[in-house]
Amino acid sequence: MAAQLVSSATSDKLKEMDWMKNIEICEMVTRDPGQARDVVKAIKKRVGNRNQNTQLLAVSLLEMLMNNCGEHIHKQVIDTGILPNLVKIVKKKSDLPVREKIFLLLDAMQTSHGGATGKFPQYYAAYYELVSAGVKFTQTHRVLPSNIPTSERPIINASERKPVSPKREDVGVREQSDSHILPESSIIQKAGSTLEVLREVLDAIDTQNPEGAKEEFTLDLVEQCTFQKQRVMHLVMTSQDEKVVSRAIELNEQLHKILSRHDALLSPRQTIGGNHFARDEVDEEEEAERLFRRYFLS
Numbered sequence: 001m002a003a004q005l006v007s008s009a010t011s012d013k014l015k016e017m018d019w020m021k022n023i024e025i026c027e028m029v030t031r032d033p034g035q036a037r038d039v040v041k042a043i044k045k046r047v048g049n050r051n052q053n054t055q056l057l058a059v060s061l062l063e064m065l066m067n068n069c070g071e072h073i074h075k076q077v078i079d080t081g082i083l084p085n086l087v088k089i090v091k092k093k094s095d096l097p098v099r100e101k102i103f104l105l106l107d108a109m110q111t112s113h114g115g116a117t118g119k120f121p122q123y124y125a126a127y128y129e130l131v132s133a134g135v136k137f138t139q140t141h142r143v144l145p146s147n148i149p150t151s152e153r154p155i156i157n158a159s160e161r162k163p164v165s166p167k168r169e170d171v172g173v174r175e176q177s178d179s180h181i182l183p184e185s186s187i188i189q190k191a192g193s194t195l196e197v198l199r200e201v202l203d204a205i206d207t208q209n210p211e212g213a214k215e216e217f218t219l220d221l222v223e224q225c226t227f228q229k230q231r232v233m234h235l236v237m238t239s240q241d242e243k244v245v246s247r248a249i250e251l252n253e254q255l256h257k258i259l260s261r262h263d264a265l266l267s268p269r270q271t272i273g274g275n276h277f278a279r280d281e282v283d284e285e286e287e288a289e290r291l292f293r294r295y296f297l298s
Contacts, residue, residue, distance in 0.1 A: 002028070002035050006042035010057040012049075019227050022061055023234075026068050030186065033072045039065065040076040047085055055089070055098045063105050068190065074113075074120050083126045090130055103130060184244050187235055191228040191251050198225050198258055205265060213265040222262050229255040 005028070009021040029036050043065075046058035062082070065073045077083065086106065090099045110123035118124070198221045205212040212218060232255065235248040 002038035003042040003045075006039060006046060006058075006061065009061055010043075010046045010049075010054050012051040012054045014053070014057060017057060017060055019230060022064055023227070023231055025061065026064060029065060029069045029073065033070070036065075036069070036072050036076045037080065040073070040080045040082060044080055044082040044085060047082065047089070052098060056101065059086075059098060059101050059105065063101075066105075066109065078120060078122050083122055087126050087129055090135055091133060099135075103127075103135060106130070184235060184239055184241065187231050188244065188247055188251065191232050191255065194221070194224050194228050195251070195255055195258055197221060198262070202258065202261055202265070207265065210265040213262055218262070222259060225255055225259055229259070 002025075005021065005025050009018050009025060025039060029039055040062070043058050043062050046054055047062075049055060049058070062077070066077070083106075086102045090102050106123060106127040109120070110118070110127045113120045113123055115121075116124045116128075198218075201218055201221060202213070205218075229252060232248045232252045236245055236252065239245050239248065
C-alpha cells in the first residue's frame with residue numbers, strides 16, 4: 001500500500017504536487033509509524049527514477065514527511081540509506097531544481113538537528129560532503145528557531161525557511177510524547193502554527209510597497225497555508241469531536257482571511273482588492289456559520 005501511494009504521489013504525469021495524496025501519506029505514517037520504513041524505501045526508489053519531475057516530487061514528499069511525522073521518519077531516512085543517493089544526485093549535475101532542493105533540504109536538516117554534534121549527524125555529513133566537493137547555490141537557506149521540535153513545526157519547506165520571532169514558548173521539547181499526540185490535535189496545532197508564521201510575515205510587509213508578498217518564502221508559506229486549510233476542512237467533515245470541529249471551523253476562517261489578505265497585497269488595484277478581500281471575509285463567515293449549524297444545530 002505504501003509503495004502504491006508513493007508511486008501515485010510522485011507520478012511523472014503530475015504537473016504539480018498532489019497535496020491530498022501527500023497529506024494521506026503523512027497521516028498514514030502518523031497513525032502507524034510502522035509504515036515509515038516502507039514509505040521511505042518507496043521514496044528512495046522514486047528518487048532514483050530517471051524522470052526529473054518524479055525525482056522532484058519524491059524529494060518534496062520526503063521533505064514534508066521530515067517536517068511533520070516525527071523522529072521515526074528521520075531514523076528511517078538514515079537506516080534505509082537514502083542520504084547517499086541524494087548526495088549522488090546533487091554531484092551528478094543533473095536537473096538544477098532537484099539538485100538545489102536536495103542541497104538546501106540537507107542544509108536545513110543538519111542545521112535544525114544540531115549539525116555534526118546533533119542527534120542526526122548524518123545530515124551534516126551528507127551536507128558537508130557536498131560543500132567539500134564545491135557544491136553551492138546562490139540562494140541562502142533560512143531556518144526556523146532550533147528549539148522548536150521538528151514534529152511540532154508547521155509544514156513549510158525546510159529549504160526555504162526564514163527566521164521568525166519565537167512566540168511559542170509554551171511548546172516544549174516533547175519527543176517522548178510525540179507518539180501519543182492525537183492526529184486531530186496535531187493537525188489543529190500545525191495549522192495554527194503555519195497561520196501564525198504567515199501572519200508575522202504579512203505584518204512585516206509594507207502595504208505601499210508589497211514586494212515582499214512576491215518573495216519565494218512568502219509564496220511558499222501561502223502554499224502551505226492552502227495545504228493546511230484542506231486538512232482542516234477534512235477534519236471538519238470527519239471528526240466526531242465537537243470541540244475539534246469548532247476549532248477547525250475557526251481555523252478555516254482564519255486561514256481563509258490570511259490567504260485573502262495575501263491576495264489583496266498582490267492585487268494591482270488596491271481598492272478593488274480591498275473590496276474583494278472584505279467580500280471574501282463575508283463569504284467565509286457565511287461558510288463557517290453553515291458548517292457550525294450543520295454540526296451543532298442539526
